[in-house]
Amino acid sequence: MAEENLEQKNSNSNPTKFFFLLFLIALFFVLIGIWSWWQKATKTIRERRFEPVFVPTTTVLPSPSPILERKTSDDRTTEIEKDLNDFNLPSLDQEFKEIDQDLNSL
């Protein structure tokens, strides 16, 4: 009687064991799949993180009109007059002073 019970138990546990093993294998493959997907996803993020940040020049550069205004300011008559008045021609006689001293010592 006891033997019969044991045999029945064994025959019942075999398919359970089989399905459990199958489940484990399937779980293993699912985990591997998740892991590989995770790796791929994080790789893309890592690469993106090191990409140079592209700043469009149009948003950074100021509009051209103020630059042009600054450039044109040098042709105002007040500025020109100021620069023209800065010209100094040295006195020629002063420049000849050393030569004259030498000549006088002859």
Next chain:
Amino acid sequence: MKKRVVIFSIVSLILTTSCFALPTSSPFGVKGMLERVRQRSAVFQREFEQNRGEIKKIIEQNQVELRNQIKNKREELKSKIEQLRERLKNQLREKIKNEVKEKIVDRVYQRINELNERMTNHYLNVLEKLEKILERIESRTAKAKLNNLDVSKVEEAINEATVAIAKAKEAVKNQAEKIYQPPEITNDKTLKTDIGNLRKQLHDDLKSVESLVKQAREAVRKALVFLAQINKVDEFEVPEITPTPQPTP
């Protein structure tokens, strides 16, 4: 039919684009801003500034070219001046026989050549600055002209100043490339007069170059005075849409 329309559109586009481009520098020299806007009724501010930049660049290139010409010529002359100096030393040794006087005369001759180089460099600097100032005057005059103001007097003065600067530059170039021949040394008594004559020759030459530089400066000043006499001239900029300038009677 479609093909004809396409060809017509392309040709019109090319012609329109070429109309908006200001004439560039002529191969014979710097074409000033006034000359560039003369044949135009409308000029865009960006175009105006681009042309100014181009004119400035040409002016600077010409200045560098002239400086290099003078520098190369001076390098050539250096050995010749050294030869003349040696000849002078030999004559002094033979005919004067006074070491102190020999040294003084040699020093004077050296100083004459150095002074010529220094002064011509200085005059060239002044003329280069005057050229840049005249370009600024011309730019302001062109803006006034584009705003229909009468700038005929300023234009005339600008032309005179351009000629005066060119004349002075030519004189400076000739002066910079000049060699001063030392006098023939005969005896101790005439030594001072002989060297004195050389000094006088340099003085007179530099004085005449200086006079031309001063004339150029005054010509530029005259153009500026005429420009400043135009009422509120500094307030005018290149107009967005410029009406056709009316010919002055």
